[in-house]
Structures are given as structure tokens and as C-alpha cells.
Amino acid sequence: MRLIARHGVWCAGEPAAPAPLVAVLEVSGAVLSWTVDADTGPHIAFTDPARADWLWRVVGVDGHRALADALAEPVSDDGAAVEAPAAQLLPGALDHLRRLAFGHWLRRWWPASHRDGIAELDQALVAAEIAALTDDAQDFFDDDALDDAVDELLEPHLAALDAHALRGDPRVQAVVARARELAELQGVEVRGGGPAAVRSDYALAAGLGGGRAAAGEVAGGVASIAWSAVPPGIFDAAEDTVAWRVEADGDGTRAVVRVELVGPDTPEGIGVRLRAAGVAGAGALEADGRSVFALADADRRPLTETDAWGRDWRGAAVAVGAAVDEPAGHRERVRELARSRLRRPPADALLAEVLAAESDY
Structure with missing residues (x-):
């Protein structure tokens, strides 16, 4: 070596x-x-x-x-x-550790997308499988390692796992039984009851309708989200899922942004920024994936309606989340990997992947 x-x-x-x-x-x-x-x-x-x-x-x-x-x-x-x-x-x-690492990768980077037709993974089952893989690899961890926290993996998903236990699929029942056993060993309270409540309206389109009365639309376009800039499991992973427009009236100039969502978690509080030649503005997403915020010029003066119509907006850029440099080609490689695993799950696929592949047919 x-x-x-x-x-x-x-x-x-x-x-x-x-x-x-x-x-x-x-x-x-x-x-x-x-x-x-x-x-x-x-x-x-x-x-x-x-x-x-x-x-x-x-x-x-x-x-x-x-x-x-x-x-x-x-x-x-x-x-x-x-x-x-x-x-x-x-x-x-190291095959077992690679599979465990890939399980953690699935939690963070799986590109679920309604637009691209990439099925979501059941995150409760993913967490349960990672917990089992982690327990089987205890010889590789000590108290200072970050990736062996089985209790933290399972606790948010116990209610969903309880619901899964009622399914007739013996593969799912075996995973859930192991997860409940590990939770008890870790001192995590195992509760009965049904699945946790989730938001049911998450398949939001990127349209910008709703809200205040329509104003003059000065400019508009679409943008893509850098995955490494935002938390996982919130935004549709396709490209061009950020729709934006600049509107102006007698009250001033504002940006209106909406992002397509996927999954039950909300994007509330995640930052949004728009920049163009000599113009900038920032806001935060609401629970429905929408944000409206004022725009100002380079001297931080509110942009007037007249000034807005006189600007060149062709180079405008909208970003969501942290400022990162992430090539779109890397995201496309991930999508192709996901599609290939859904078309033909490999021998080391997690059960959550297998179930997602089966749901595609």
C-alpha cells in the first residue's frame, strides 16, 4: 500500500x-x-x-x-x-463498510424527483437498514466516531416504522423488527401508534401564482438548486425547478420565487438570493416553497418601477441555500446512477431501493 x-x-x-x-x-x-x-x-x-x-x-x-x-x-x-x-x-x-457509506449517501443525495420520475426512497426504512449495517460493523467504531449513532438514526422514524410493521411484506417486517430491537438496546423509547403526520401537499408546481395582485412582470426565468447548498429531502432534484420573476408597480420592485418540493419536510427559512447587474435582494422560503423580497440597487436604495424597467435582467441569477460551486454535470451523474439502480437494483441494494424499483412498475 x-x-x-x-x-x-x-x-x-x-x-x-x-x-x-x-x-x-x-x-x-x-x-x-x-x-x-x-x-x-x-x-x-x-x-x-x-x-x-x-x-x-x-x-x-x-x-x-x-x-x-x-x-x-x-x-x-x-x-x-x-x-x-x-x-x-x-x-x-471493505464491502460492508462501502454499503454502509452508500446508505448514508442515499439519505443525503438520492435525487427524488416528480419531474424526472425518480421515485422517493422510504427514509424510515433507509435509516433502519443503516442502523443494522452500523450495528454489524461495530468493530470499526469507537466512542469518538460520528457515523455509529444508531439512536439518532432511528428516533425520528419510530412512528413510521411502527406503521411499516403492519405491512404484509416479510422483508419489511424483518428490517423493522431489527430496528426496534436496536432502538431498545440503545435506550430509545419505542412507541406504538400510527405513522407520524406528514405534509400531504408537497407536489408543488413551480408556478408563481397566488399572493398579491398581479403587477407588471419585468423579467423572469428558471434556475437550478445546488444540492450541496440545501438540506436533503426537501426540493425536487430535477434541474430548472426554481421559477422566478421580477415584478414592479407603484409600490416598488420585488422578486417572487417558487421552488418545486418533494417529500414531507418544508423549506421554511432557507435563504434565497437574486443578483443582476447592479441589483440584489434576499429573502427566505416559506413552507410552500415561495419567497417574495424587495430588490435594491448597488447603493442599497430600493429599486423603483422606472429603474426596474430600465435594467438589463438577462444575466440575473437566483440561488437557494448556501453559496457553493457545484457542476450540473455531477448532478446528472447522480440521476443516471439512481435511474440505473431503479431499473435493475444491484445485489447490494438496500431494501428501500428495491421497493422503490418495484413501485415503478
């Missing part, structure tokens, strides 16, 4: 692609990452080699000794390398 210094730590393997194409898992003393749409090995960043006492499980006892000696070398400049030829990953040794 060849170790290369990157960002102050020893690393093995080629770096994975950036988000949203990377599945990440923190274990004791290391962070593992894989590119989700590539059949490549893991990238391992050894954050604290002394805690990585699981290494013998994946490189063998002799390999662990050789790797420990190599990792003891001081980390110098990025790009410095040290060799541990006796340390080679055993075939399949």
Missing part, C-alpha cells in the same frame, strides 16, 4: 469525486470515501492511526504491522509518499 500525504494526514488510494458523487464513512481513526458511480477502491484518510485498531481485519495481521510502521512516519508536505508493500486490502474486506 502506498501512502501519500494530503492535507496533513496520510492517505491511501485515489481521492474520490467531490459531493454529491462521494459516499463517506468515518470509522475509528480514519475517513473512508468512494465515488458512488465508479467501481474503484476506497480512499482512506488516516486521521488518527493509533485508533485504527481494525486495520488487521482488512489488511491482515502482517499488513497491519507494516502499515502501522509506515503511518508512524511524520507527515510532511502534501505529495510526500511512503510505501508499505506488505499491506494490501483483502478482497471484499
